[in-house]
Each structure stands twice: as C-alpha cells, then as structure tokens.
Amino acid sequence: MIRARELSKRFGDKRVLDGLDLEVPRGGFVLVTGPNGSGKTTLLRLCAGLAAPTGGELGVQAPRAAIGFLGHEALLYRELTALENLDLYGRLYRLPERRERSGAMLERFGLWRVRNERAGTFSRGMLQRLALCRTFLHDPDLLLLDEPFDGLDAEGTDLLHQELAERAGCTALVATHDPGSLETRATARLALV
C-alpha cells in the first residue's frame, strides 16, 4: 500500500530523511521509532500528501478519503464545539449520516457529555481523544498516527487499543517513542536514526 524508494526530504540545508526504502503491504502495521528529529513525523506527512519529497519516489495506494492522519496537532478548531468540529469534517468527507457517526465516535471516546463544549476548553487528553475521533470518523483504510497515545490517560489508552483492535484490517504506520504496547500488533518495525 505504501512503497518508498530512496525517499529523501530536506528542509533547507537539513536533510531529515535520506534514501529511505520502505514497503508496507495492505493490512501491514508498521511501528516507526527513532529519536527526536529522525524524521518520523516527516515520513507520516509525506505519506499523507501534506509534504512533497525532495528526492526518491513515494507511492501511496490510498485516496485522500481513505487516509486517517493523526498529527502532533489536533487539526481542529478551538472555537467550534466537539460536535461541530466532527460535523465539519463529516461534511468535507461527504459522510452519509454524519451526525450519527460523529455522535457515535464521541461516545466511543468518552466525549459525548462534552459534545457541545468548545474544543479550546478541552484538556490535552480530551483534545487528543477528539483528534482520534476525527482521524477515525470516515473509516480510513490507511492510518498514519503520530504519537497516538500522547496525552491520553489510562482509559483513553484502552479506548485507542480497542479501536485499533477493531480496525485490525487497516494498514497502519504508527510513529511512537513508546512502542511497547503496540509490539504485539506490529507486523514490522522501522527504526529511523
């Protein structure tokens, strides 16, 4: 589903990724590990189409509508409520019954009671849960998750594990500093240096 050959990305003089080869088959679950600045986030952004490579080739066999991307930032609007944020994305992804889907996602991640509160009032963990709702809202086939457990409490961590277990058929590229809890799910590991 993802194939990279000699993939490079540089920002000015700084080379973040240098000649990376990668192949992720459909249904593969790849853990991406490495120290800060090793290019984990850049790799995910390249795969999502948010950045263009400066060298090499990258092929991602998934349309934008099939990609679920979780970044460092929540990609949400602070002045919109949790429900309004998901409703906006539901519209843009042209989801049928988007309100019901949005409600179901909020319920699943324990945010239903705060559905009408603005995202700007949320704690870091609640914002991460809402970002996860946005990521999974459109049932993506390809998951690109950057530090998905960041800010989550024990309950949130369990909910995310549950969600990933239910989406076992999805292809996933997960960047994390703490791969421990995902080791059993992983089909491959990519260590960036």
Add this chain to the structure above:
Amino acid sequence: MSGYAADVAALARKDLLLELRSRETLPAMLLFVVSALTVFHFALPAGSSARAETGLLWIAIVFTALLGLGRAFAAEREQGALDGLVLAPCDRSAIWLGKTLGVTAFLVLAELVALPAFALFFHSLSWELVAAVALADVGIAAIGTLLAAMAAASRARELLLPLMFLPLVIPVVIGGVGASVAANPGSFLAFLGLYDAVFAILCWASFEYVVTE
C-alpha cells in the same frame, strides 16, 4: 447543492461562525477603518480635492483589508487545522474559495461602516465609488487570501503578507480612485472587473500548490 458548492458553503459558514464566537477580526477592522478616516479628516486641509479625499478612502480600505487578511488563517494555524482541510477529499480550491467568501464578507461589513463615515467626513458617495469598492473587494479578497495562506506557513508572516500584498493591490487602488473621480468611470470599472477575473482564476488554480510543503 453540488458537492463543490456544499464544501465551499461549509467552509465559509465555519469562518463566519468562528468570527461570531471569537469576535477578533471584524471589530478590529471596524475600529481601524473608522479611526483612519477620522485621522484623515483632521489631517487633510480644508478645501482639498475630491481626488485626494477618495485616495485616502482607498488607503483606509486597503489597510483595513490587510488587517483582516493577517488573521484570515489564524484559526487554522492554532491547531494545524489547515492540514486537516488539505487532507479532506474535497477540491483544495474550495478551501480558498470558502475563505475568500469569508474575507469578502468581513470587508463588506467593514465598508458598510466606512462608506457612511467617509460621506460624513468628506463628500457624498457616488454610485461609481460604491461599484468600484464592491469590485475591488473581490480582487482584494481573492489575492489576499492566497497570499495569507502562503504567509501563514512562514515564521515571518506579519512581515511577508504586506510585502507581497501591497504591490499586488496597487492596480486596485489605481482602478478604484480612477473609477471614483475620472470622467469615464466605465473603463476603470472594467479594469477592476478584469483584475478580479484574472487574479481569481490564478488564485483558484494555484491554491493547491500553496498548501503543500
């Protein structure tokens, strides 16, 4: 409503809702344009020409627009929401068009206060002036939104936006002042219409390349 129009409507509605809640951009634009016209009223000597007065109105409009454009992508910058929009399967030009409609709405609202204030401080409004302002709004919003998106990705955005925007709106000021005071306003209005059409098409077509690294 077609899918594209529905995307544009959803994005423009989102911008209006955000402003309704945060009330950060429009009050600043209103305060700025009224303050600028008040300063110009006292700064301009009595008996000044209509051309000079109209020129000052256009300066006030351009800088009021610049103030609004500086905040056009503020909400998207805060939590990286622009990435979320870019990832959505909608046509990326819909993001530009939705934002342009929002910017135009703020500009029109500011002018609903600015034009009566101008009439109060200087001289009465002509239909040519109002038509020129309406046409200029389209061009200013179209080019300004594209440049604001480019500047939003930069650390020096406060510096970059005016540097890119002001040279590109010089034709708008020439057309606007010309349409307001010249004997043949039709040709200046046609020039503004042409400017709008050319830049709207260019911005619409190039937005996709602006929002990816």
